[in-house]
Amino acid sequence: MSFQQGLSGLNGAAKSLDTIGNNVANASTVGFKQSQAQFADMYANSMNRSGNSPVGIGVAVANVQQAFTQGNVTTTNNPLDIAINGDGFFRMQGSLTDASPLYGRNGQFQLDKNGYIINPSERGAYLTGWPGTVNGGDPVPLQIDTSNIPAVSTTGVKTKLNLDSRPPTVPVVTPFSATNTASYSGSTGVTVYDSLGNTYNVQTYYVKNTVTSTATDTQWDVYATVDGAPYPAFVAPATQAPIGALHFNSSGVLVPATSVIPPLTLTPKLGASFTGPIAMDYTGTTQTGAAFAPVAQSQDGMSPGVLSSFAIGKDGKIIGSYSNGQTKTLGQVLLVNFANPNGLQPLGNNLYTAGPDAGQPLVGVPTTGQFGLLQARAVEDSNVDLTSELVNMIVAQRIYQANSQTIKVQDSVLQTLVSLR
Known part of the structure; x- marks a missing residue:
C-alpha cells in the first residue's frame, strides 16, 4: 500500500492550478499565449525485466505547452x-x-x-x-532617422495647358504688360527652388501672335516674370520680349520642331545656386475651341523637409x-x-x-x-479564454480533492493494519 499515487496526483493538480492561475493573471497581457499542463502516467519497471507493473505509481507533469494561437487585435x-x-x-x-x-x-x-x-x-x-x-x-x-531632407534645386518645369483658339484672338491692350490682364489671354505660375530651398515664383503669360500665325500654323508668344519682375529684364522705353513661342498645327497639336522655349537662367540668392538653367517643357499642350485652362504643372525641385510623422x-x-x-x-x-x-x-x-x-x-x-x-x-490581445480557464480551475480543484481522499483512505487502511493484534 502506497501514498505515491495520491501524492503525485496532488502535485499534478497543483501544477495544473499554477498554470491556470498564470493564464488568468495574464488575461490582459498583450501578446501573452496561454499554457496547458500536460501529464503522463508512471509505472515501475520490474526487476526481473519481465515487464512493468500493471499497477501505476501515479502521474507526472510531462510538459507545460503554450498555445501560439492568434489573439484578438x-x-x-x-x-x-x-x-x-x-x-x-x-x-x-x-x-x-x-x-x-x-x-x-x-x-x-x-x-x-x-x-x-x-x-x-x-x-x-x-x-x-x-x-x-x-x-x-x-x-x-x-532607429528612426529624424534628420531633415535637404533642398533640391529645380532643373525643369513641365506645363500642360489648353489655349483658346476662339475669337477674340488678339489682346485688347498692346504691348504685353504683366500688370495688365487685358494684354494677355492667360497665365500660369509655378514655384521653383535653389540649392538652399529658397523659392522663386515663375509666372508665364500667353499672347496669340496674329502677325506670324497662318492657317496651318498658329503662334503663341510666351512671356515670363520671376518674383514679379520681368524676365528677361529690360530697360524702358523698350518693351518686354517673350522668352519663346509655342506653335500649333491646324489640329491644335503642339509642333515640337518649331516650339522653342529656352531654359530660364535665374540669379540665385546669396549663398545659394542652381544646378543649371531650368528647362521649360510644354509637351501635351493643346489649342482648341475651349477656354484657357491649365491641365497640369510640375517641377522637380523641393524645399528642405522636416520629419513630421511616420x-x-x-x-x-x-x-x-x-x-x-x-x-x-x-x-x-x-x-x-x-x-x-x-x-x-x-x-x-x-x-x-x-x-x-x-x-x-x-x-x-x-x-x-x-x-x-x-x-x-x-x-x-492575450489568447486566454477566461471562461475556459475558470472551468478548468474547477476541474483541477476537484482532482486535487479526489487525490487528497485517496491519501486519506490509504492512511485509514494503514491505521487499521497497525492496530491488528
Missing part, C-alpha cells in the same frame, strides 16, 4: 503599437552591443532618447530590422512624412518564424529565446510567404 492611439495578424514573431535584441536574438508577439513599442524602437519591458529590448532602404542582410536595431505599413515598412510633402522609407520591420514555436523558451517580459527544439529561425518580410501582416496602432 485591438486598436490603440500609439503609432508605434504593432499587432501581428498571422504567423511570426518580432525579432529583438537585449542591447546595442548584445546581438543575441530575442522573440515576442507583444508589439507595444516606443522610442528611446536616441530614436531606437524598444519594447516597454524592464530589459528594453531593441526591435530589429533593415535600416533605411536596405533590402537584405543581417537585422540590426531600428507610419508603419502592413508590410513592415516605416514611412516618414516630411513638411515639404515628401515621403521616405526609414526602415523595415522583419518577422521571424520557427518550424516548432513550442521549442521557444520563455524569459519573461513577453520575450522568448530559441531552444534547440524550435528549429532554425526563418527571417522574412511581413505579408510574404508564411509571415502574417502587421497592423499599426493596434496590439494583439
